[in-house]
Amino acid sequence: DTGVSQDPRHKITKRGQNVTFRCDPISEHNRLYWYRQTLGQGPEFLTYFQNEAQLEKSRLLSDRFSAERPKGSFSTLEIQRTEQGDSAMYLCASSFRTGRVEPKMNEQFFGPGTRLTVL
Amino acid sequence: GENVEQHPSTLSVQEGDSAVIKCTYSDSASNYFPWYKQELGKRPQLIIDIRSNVGEKKDQRIAVTLNKTAKHFSLHITETQPEDSAVYFCAASIPREDRLAFGKGNQVVVIP
Numbered sequence: 753d754t755g756v757s758q759d760p761r762h763k764i765t766k767r768g769q770n771v772t773f774r775c776d777p778i779s780e781h782n783r784l785y786w787y788r789q790t791l792g793q794g795p796e797f798l799t800y801f802q803n804e805a806q807l808e809k810s811r812l813l814s815d816r817f818s819a820e821r822p823k824g825s826f827s828t829l830e831i832q833r834t835e836q837g838d839s840a841m842y843l844c845a846s847s848f849r850t851g852r853v854e855p856k857m858n859e860q861f862f863g864p865g866t867r868l869t870v871l
Numbered sequence: 872g873e874n875v876e877q878h879p880s881t882l883s884v885q886e887g888d889s890a891v892i893k894c895t896y897s898d899s900a901s902n903y904f905p906w907y908k909q910e911l912g913k914r915p916q917l918i919i920d921i922r923s924n925v926g927e928k929k930d931q932r933i934a935v936t937l938n939k940t941a942k943h944f945s946l947h948i949t950e951t952q953p954e955d956s957a958v959y960f961c962a963a964s965i966p967r968e969d970r971l972a973f974g975k976g977n978q979v980v981v982i983p
Binding site for chain 1: 875902903905907913914915916917920922960962964968969970971972973974975976
């Protein structure tokens, strides 16, 4: 399977615990995005990477959230001291950003998501 | 920041009829507008997209129209089939942040 993969698919944790999710993008993609999705809502942007550089982070994102993409391939999203309000589907997406003079945004391919439940 | 809104929130259509979903955006600098389909329990998948230098794009039963002046774009599905039942999300690019902003989604129900 050459699509975007995420691990784990489901995570149940107790309030206050730390959790870490992994995303493996499509191999030739240089862009990697993290989103959060709750019931009845669209994907809410969290952060994104261009290769290994984290270029943008949502202003609404708590300091308890951190993401890395150490070698420009897979990425991890960590949530520290989880709260019940963190319960959601965490989606990863990747794309190939083209062009230097006139950069163009292209299709984002989504992974299956990690469903987090905080008890 | 960019505000993306979709109307109506839920749309029911008879099989074979057409469905139209409208999306409005606030940032006049937005230049890329994709539509994603998400079936229950599955990942969002791109069904069609349009760039700001084009007014309309069609792919079989799916079409998207863009009105830059009014800052809205619409998804048109013709000859609807039961497998078109899903949630459809529109998105608009935020050029200064180089990312997408998504709408809340439209639930489309095709009644056999």
